[in-house]
Amino acid sequence: MRNPRSIDSICAAAGSDMPSVTRPLTAPIYQNSVFEIESLEQVDDIYEGRQDGFIYSRDANPNVSILERVVADLEDAGDAVAFASGMGAVGVTLLALVESGDTVLAADALYGGTNLLLRQHLTKLGVKVEFVDATDLNAIEDALQGQPKVMLIESITNPLLSLPDVKATAELAHKRGTALVVDNTLATPVLLRPLELGADIVIHSATKSLGGHSDVTGGVIAARADITMQIRQSNRVWGSTPDPFAAWLIARGIRTLSLRVERACDNAIRAAAFLSDHPKVSAVHYPGLPGHPQHELAKSTMPGGFGGMVSYDLQGGGDAASEFVRALDMIKFAPSLGEARTTMSHPAKTSHRSLSEDERAKSGITDGLIRMSCGLESAEDITADLEQALERV
Ligand code: PLP
Numbered sequence: 001m002r003n004p005r006s007i008d009s010i011c012a013a014a015g016s017d018m019p020s021v022t023r024p025l026t027a028p029i030y031q032n033s034v035f036e037i038e039s040l041e042q043v044d045d046i047y048e049g050r051q052d053g054f055i056y057s058r059d060a061n062p063n064v065s066i067l068e069r070v071v072a073d074l075e076d077a078g079d080a081v082a083f084a085s086g087m088g089a090v091g092v093t094l095l096a097l098v099e100s101g102d103t104v105l106a107a108d109a110l111y112g113g114t115n116l117l118l119r120q121h122l123t124k125l126g127v128k129v130e131f132v133d134a135t136d137l138n139a140i141e142d143a144l145q146g147q148p149k150v151m152l153i154e155s156i157t158n159p160l161l162s163l164p165d166v167k168a169t170a171e172l173a174h175k176r177g178t179a180l181v182v183d184n185t186l187a188t189p190v191l192l193r194p195l196e197l198g199a200d201i202v203i204h205s206a207t208k209s210l211g212g213h214s215d216v217t218g219g220v221i222a223a224r225a226d227i228t229m230q231i232r233q234s235n236r237v238w239g240s241t242p243d244p245f246a247a248w249l250i251a252r253g254i255r256t257l258s259l260r261v262e263r264a265c266d267n268a269i270r271a272a273a274f275l276s277d278h279p280k281v282s283a284v285h286y287p288g289l290p291g292h293p294q295h296e297l298a299k300s301t302m303p304g305g306f307g308g309m310v311s312y313d314l315q316g317g318g319d320a321a322s323e324f325v326r327a328l329d330m331i332k333f334a335p336s337l338g339e340a341r342t343t344m345s346h347p348a349k350t351s352h353r354s355l356s357e358d359e360r361a362k363s364g365i366t367d368g369l370i371r372m373s374c375g376l377e378s379a380e381d382i383t384a385d386l387e388q389a390l391e392r393v
Helices: 007-012 040-047 062-074 086-097 112-125 137-146 166-175 225-238 244-254 257-276 295-301 317-327 357-363 379-391
Strands: 079-083 103-107 128-132 150-154 179-183 201-205 219-223 281-285 309-314 343-345 369-373
Touching (some): 062 219, 086 179, 086 225, 137 166, 150 166, 166 179, 257 281, 257 369, 257 379, 309 317
Antiparallel strands (some): 281 309, 309 369
């Protein structure tokens, strides 16, 4: 029988009819911007939360919800909200929490993009931003006297890998009614769960270890459900929700997160030991080394490992760093972290280039500083590549 619909109508509906299938073992990708709704009653029921369902993907999408649930479980949080990038997560979270006249107290050691957002963009909205050494509890106590609305720290700082005491900081912040927000990107929930230590909100750049394969950009925050609700509402209007495929890729990456983190930690501690003994390396920053200023804190708060990142200073500064980058073979210069392969970055030229020379010098970010993210290769291959490259410097 002839199809009663016109060519135009067949074209317009192409690809929309769902065949009846058995349940897929992994979630399909709901690459939809909008969902078909049965009735006006149903739209009310979904908006009012009486029925589960999806209407418009900037508000909610199945793949995004799957990712949010898994991160909430990983961080032992009531709920989570996913974003199009880690910076989307940092920016929208702050926009949701503060208003003109409020103060944000931030660690003086933060990812360069976050630092830029605070100094140049949040201040434009009338928000006051103050910085403090987040490894110094006395300095934090003093700075909290101004009763900032929010305090923002990283659980392992980028790039020098120092560790604030999250538990003690949360106690001090709460005495002043300040919410503690912790960027847990470098530690991952496999090693550290800031909410268990008293933090109010945890943030991830999912571009890093959660995604784990350098093929997706994303961010996630996790917190109590009443807090995530406020941030979710903000995200819906600021529009930093992730694409469904991006959410799917991050959720897929998370399946191997604990195995990847375990291997990265093993490789990092061996690389750190090798670098510590090398005459062309003047300093190694790794929380697993006994000489690290917060080594005891790292042992007690991260019993599962000290992380996959190792930072080190080369004798010979910027010139040595430049030669080193060219001489590495297996280890690639790729300014990100937390992926399957070992990569290295040069913070002064990449993540922290927005800081002035003076600010970098004060933060200890020298021209010879290399930040290395250990991957899943064998430790022998990583140290062999470091050894041959250092020989040629
Ligand atoms: N937080 C930390 C600790 C980071 O290292 C980064 C990026 O390097 C971000 C946030 C920003 O994440 P994204 O690049 O996904 O926007």
